Amino acid sequence: MCAAALRKSILVTGGGGGIGTGIVAELARDHDVTLHYNSTVPDTDLHCVQGDLSDPDAPTRMINAVLDRFGRIDGIVHNAGDISASPLDVYDRDGYARMFDVNLFAAQGLLAAALPHLKTGATMVNISSVNAYLPPKGAVMYGASKAALDLWTKGAARELGPRGIRVNGVAPGAIDVASSARDDAQKQAFVDMTALGRMGTPGDIAGVVRFLLSDAAAFITGEVLTVSGGYRL
Template identity: 60%
Template sequence: MTQPHAQKVALITGAARGIGRAMALDMSRDHGVAITYRNTLPDGLSDDILAVHCDLTDAAHPAAVVEAVIDHFGRIDVLINNAGSAVASPVDTFDMTGARAMMDVNVLAPHGLLVAALPHLQAGAAVINISSVNAVLPPGGASLFGASKAALELWTRGIAKELGPRGIRVNAIAPGAIDVEDADRPEALRQLFIDATALGRLGTPKDIAATVRFLASEHAAFITGEVLTVSGGYRL
């Protein structure tokens, strides 16, 4: 049997790039870190970070991911549900298949992974879900994406209530407009986001990673069932 890792261990889904990658790099400073990826090969991560290829919408994969993490590290202390999908859903060109796949990734996959990980989560563990300001600010032509994130936030509160007696905290982060490398935004759209943000800039993946670190830490020991908006004052 694997000897439990001396440090706490964080499992981060969808962390091959962008915000998830920033989380992995930040948490790896003082945590053991495992990430999942589906389509994009991880790049620029330390060899100490365990990368697990999976499809979390496949019913068999969450248990396999947890088993891989436990075999490698011997424990899980922080579960970060970052993997997500954004699909347009205009009413005049609705794609049921794409919409169902998005709901599977954004809502059902976090639940499935939590169910698989729960036997290994002890009192003091933290679950952090990555939502979006679009949960309360519906995006034009992508209302189902907003609805999926609203469902994730409601699930966050419900699971926080359910797991509170076990000493497990569950929170969510709702990023605003974040400047990530693979976001193919025209400059005019970037400027619209900046103009709509009180702090006058786009957010960075490091802004979200720092918030994850806070919610995973003892500094947030009495915070659960909350959605922390990290948007620089987007659309105030």
């Protein structure tokens, strides 16, 4: 008989909407999940913690909230993200700084706060984007922030490998989420650019996140897995 999987304490940032809802629903089936949100209070019985990840003190507060509730932390899924337009004829320094604060610097803050408490086998999964290597027209600063997150993921994996701590990423393609403002024509355009002929779902991403957090992925680190259905092949 196979041994039951270890129940883990996992923090999911940006868990109150979009892809995050799928990740939280998947992991909460058999793990102790702490759901981070910023402005919209989630309707759930799960342990929740509020925080604006552009605030440099927020990551430490969030990790402490996990430890206070569950006494340990075994995994971090950094799903929270900020996106805004960045046309090349505009320079919005504050807007770009917020994107990098949330998309990149928060990953460092969360890991730094958690590191004294992470044991061998602990895992971090960062949600990136295909826009890290397929630059989005009109939003190149967003793509740059995700490209930087990918490099950070690889660097962190290399440094933490000797401790048995894994760091990976997932790069979603076009995902159909309820909160999206895309109209039917925009959605069809994404479908037409995707080899599998459909947009992805939060569940498509959640299943890969579960795998990367699990012992089945014990020899995978420093990777950013593209989960896009063959977007723009």
